[in-house]
Amino acid sequence: MKITNAISLMLCMFLHVTSVWGQSVEPTDSIIHELQEVIVTAKQPATKLVGSMLVTTIPGSNLAYIGNALDVLAQLPMIKVEDNTVSIIGKNNIEIYIDGRPMRDNQELQQILSSNLKKVELLMAPGAAYESTTGAVLKITTKRNFIQGLSLTDQFQLTRRRKWSLTDLLGLSYQAGNWELFLNGSVNRSNSFIKGTTTNRLIYNGQETVVGSRQNNVYPTTAGSVKAGFNHAKGSQSWGAYYRYNPEKGDFSNDGAEWLDDNIPLLRRIDRRIRAHSHSVSLYYENTFSDKYLLHFDGDFRQSRNNNSVATTYPESTNPDVNSHDLRKSTFWAGKLYLTFPLGKGNFTVGTQDSYTHTSLDYRMLNEQVSQYIPSSLTDAKQTSSALFASWARMFGKLSLSVGARYEYVDYDFLVNSKRDEEVSRRDHLLTPDVSLIYSFNDDSQISLSYKLATVKPPYSQLTSSLSYTGLHEIEEGNPALRDEKMHDVQLFGMWNGFMLQADFTRSLDAYAFVKQLYPADNLQLLMHPVNIDVSALNLYLVWSKPIHCWTPNATFGMYKQWLTLDNTSYKKPIFSYYFDNTFSLPHGWMITANFNGQTQGDMHTNCFGTTWFAMDASVGKTFFHKSLAVKLTATDIFNTVNNNWTMNTYGVFVDKHQSYDGRGISLNIIYNFQPRKSKYKGSSAAEEELKRL
Numbered sequence: 001m002k003i004t005n006a007i008s009l010m011l012c013m014f015l016h017v018t019s020v021w022g023q024s025v026e027p028t029d030s031i032i033h034e035l036q037e038v039i040v041t042a043k044q045p046a047t048k049l050v051g052s053m054l055v056t057t058i059p060g061s062n063l064a065y066i067g068n069a070l071d072v073l074a075q076l077p078m079i080k081v082e083d084n085t086v087s088i089i090g091k092n093n094i095e096i097y098i099d100g101r102p103m104r105d106n107q108e109l110q111q112i113l114s115s116n117l118k119k120v121e122l123l124m125a126p127g128a129a130y131e132s133t134t135g136a137v138l139k140i141t142t143k144r145n146f147i148q149g150l151s152l153t154d155q156f157q158l159t160r161r162r163k164w165s166l167t168d169l170l171g172l173s174y175q176a177g178n179w180e181l182f183l184n185g186s187v188n189r190s191n192s193f194i195k196g197t198t199t200n201r202l203i204y205n206g207q208e209t210v211v212g213s214r215q216n217n218v219y220p221t222t223a224g225s226v227k228a229g230f231n232h233a234k235g236s237q238s239w240g241a242y243y244r245y246n247p248e249k250g251d252f253s254n255d256g257a258e259w260l261d262d263n264i265p266l267l268r269r270i271d272r273r274i275r276a277h278s279h280s281v282s283l284y285y286e287n288t289f290s291d292k293y294l295l296h297f298d299g300d301f302r303q304s305r306n307n308n309s310v311a312t313t314y315p316e317s318t319n320p321d322v323n324s325h326d327l328r329k330s331t332f333w334a335g336k337l338y339l340t341f342p343l344g345k346g347n348f349t350v351g352t353q354d355s356y357t358h359t360s361l362d363y364r365m366l367n368e369q370v371s372q373y374i375p376s377s378l379t380d381a382k383q384t385s386s387a388l389f390a391s392w393a394r395m396f397g398k399l400s401l402s403v404g405a406r407y408e409y410v411d412y413d414f415l416v417n418s419k420r421d422e423e424v425s426r427r428d429h430l431l432t433p434d435v436s437l438i439y440s441f442n443d444d445s446q447i448s449l450s451y452k453l454a455t456v457k458p459p460y461s462q463l464t465s466s467l468s469y470t471g472l473h474e475i476e477e478g479n480p481a482l483r484d485e486k487m488h489d490v491q492l493f494g495m496w497n498g499f500m501l502q503a504d505f506t507r508s509l510d511a512y513a514f515v516k517q518l519y520p521a522d523n524l525q526l527l528m529h530p531v532n533i534d535v536s537a538l539n540l541y542l543v544w545s546k547p548i549h550c551w552t553p554n555a556t557f558g559m560y561k562q563w564l565t566l567d568n569t570s571y572k573k574p575i576f577s578y579y580f581d582n583t584f585s586l587p588h589g590w591m592i593t594a595n596f597n598g599q600t601q602g603d604m605h606t607n608c609f610g611t612t613w614f615a616m617d618a619s620v621g622k623t624f625f626h627k628s629l630a631v632k633l634t635a636t637d638i639f640n641t642v643n644n645n646w647t648m649n650t651y652g653v654f655v656d657k658h659q660s661y662d663g664r665g666i667s668l669n670i671i672y673n674f675q676p677r678k679s680k681y682k683g684s685s686a687a688e689e690e691l692k693r694l
Contacts, residue, residue, distance in 0.1 A: 047077055047545060048443065048495070054078065054122040058114065059143070062552055062585035065623045066593070067632045068155075068671055069112040069140060075583050075593065077500060077543045077554055078122060079138070084110065088122070089556060089579070090504055090539035091135035093456075095126075098140045101284075109140075111153050111171055113673055115627045118143045124493055124502070125436050125450035134454075150174050152674040161665030163191035163218075180231040182242075191220040196644075196659030200474075200516065202652055204524055211473045211526060213258040214265070215659075221250040221274075229282075241283035250274040258471050260524075266319070268471070271311045278304035294340040302332040312469065322469050323366040330359040330460070338389075346394025353387045363466040373521045374467040374475065380415040381463055381480075391434075400438040407431050408455070414480050416465060424480045430455045447494040456485035458512055462530050470528075475519055477529040483510040485532075498546035504539040511535055513605035515566070517651035526653060535605065537562040552583040562603060567651050575602030575609065594618045610645035621669075630671040637663040 074081035096103040123137040173182040229242025252272040257265035338351025391404030414424040436450035464478035519527035541558040561574040577599035621632030648655040
């Protein structure tokens with residue numbers, strides 16, 4: 001304790017000395033002027049392992065006024081936020097719930113002020129009530145607020161990287177008695193720039209051959225959303241529905257070149273035009289009767305359409321233009337019904353989850369010469385899924401037990417040019433059990449062990465036989481023959497006195513990874529496409545988080561190690577990583593964050609990713625007008641050190657990809673809440689994982 005107090009005192013003295021030095025240089029800087037005093041009034045959010053969940057309490061902590069929900073999540077153990085996207089370290093396919101309903105986009109997290117958060121729960125071993133592919137569940141609970149009348153939330157974000165981007169989100173709700181009406185809208189104008197080179201080396205016709213290309217991609221996109229709905233809650237019964245419309249347009253361009261061996265690079269321009277929109281309808285019903293039976297139903301419908309036109313031109317050569325067009329349409333129906341009640345001194349949940357998905361891709365190659373090896377095609381994928389699940393949990397003193405099982409019947413049809421492909425179409429019966437044991441020594445020390453069998457279905461974008469032109473010597477394709485992955489997952493999780501340990505071992509059969517290989521054609525063609533692989537992997541992470549007065553450190557050290565052999569080539573180089581997040585709670589509501597991370601070079605599936613030794617993000621923020629207004633300035637990848645390069649060596653083709661993203665930048669975020677209120681809408685997703693596949 002004496003050492004901790006000494007470190008805290010030295011840190012606070014450092015902040016004080018820094019503020020005095022800064023004031024002599026810039027005496028009118030109000031931010032530096034506020035740093036003359038350090039008064040500690042907040043505390044570190046208490047993170048504890050409760051059952052199989054990491055629970056963090058936000059009120060009264062130094063994260064309570066840091067900004068919005070994304071800002072809070074970015075400073076919590078095991079959670080990473082990058083470009084407004086939330087991920088769990090060492091986990092894939094996460095689900096996020098806000099007040100019991102699924103989050104449909106990250107804008108919802110941007111609209112929640114940190115001062116309105118009650119707690120954040122991270123479920124590391126989801127049971128049978130969730131999709132078998134779900135790696136982790138993040139549950140966010142907001143404070144109760146029963147203010148009647150009008151509530152308004154507006155958020156504006158302006159970002160400058162290599163290009164300017166802006167986002168504005170507006171949410172309105174009106175509550176009167178048992179009824180709540182809400183209307184949300186957003187507009188997002190984003191623009192990014194990515195440049196890089198790709199070099200492919202192989203032996204072709206007995207000679208070493210090089211196929212290279214240079215890319216300078218500009219991605220301007222305009223997207224919006226309108227969501228309107230209602231909710232009715234009276235006593236133990238509630239129900240509601242909403243409709244959502246999402247339009248999107250993009251006009252991408254790529255000015256680059258491609259070359260073969262030592263030939264002079266051939267200038268190339270690729271223009272891509274995207275016009276897309278989707279309609280969604282969701283409804284729910286919930287009722288608690290006899291004071292112990294909870295009945296819940298969710299229903300979803302989604303329909304989308306995406307038009308995509310691509311024109312490839314070679315302005316300084318006689319090569320003809322290569323034009324193509326594709327139209328992707330999808331329709332999705334889903335329903336989920338479950339009942340929860342006490343059984344055998346524990347809680348028992350039983351339910352059913354059913355869905356129907358139809359997605360089609362109409363691809364048209366308009367260049368007659370290229371169509372000889374990249375033909376036009378019409379593919380359809382139809383899937384009907386019906387699942388039954390049950391789970392039971394009970395406490396035995398300090399020991400908690402949770403067991404569950406999920407049975408799913410899947411009927412999958414794949415059609416090419418309206419003809420059923422018998423080799424790809426299939427009917428599957430899937431049984432996925434799970435079990436979890438948790439032992440609590442005391443409030444600060446717990447350990448858990450869990451096992452889960454999951455069936456992971458590949459995204460529909462990969463289940464296609466259509467070929468895509470990407471250059472004179474390069475093609476991309478899906479793989480309709482991809483099999484579902486069977487993943488065995490064993491996880492050990494422990495917590496003691498501010499330290500957390502996660503060890504996760506997975507054995508995946510028929511996972512998929514991308515490979516590059518020669519494609520049979522009259523001339524040299526390289527094909528990039530996914531194939532099934534068997535891979536074992538170990539994720540090991542050690543986390544330390546403990547308050548030191550005005551400083552909240554959160555350190556994570558990790559390792560990813562896989563065992564994969566493909567075509568007599570081994571991919572087993574481990575990746576070591578670290579994350580060091582720091583939050584400083586300063587007087588008058590000021591908040592400063594400084595986050596560092598890095599990783600070594602290593603293999604993940606068939607890719608070998610480059611080394612990032614050190615990267616840094618930082619922010620400074622403040623709330624005004626009784627916390628209704630939040631202003632934050634954020635800088636990302638300050639030293640421009642993030643490495644996005646990777647290599648691939650498959651089937652005799654070595655790929656070296658050098659690329660530079662526009663990660664370094666600065667953004668201004670302003671949030672205003674008028675009478676912020678917690679929504680009573682309790683609807684959740686009927687089939688969240690199936691929606692992600694679309």
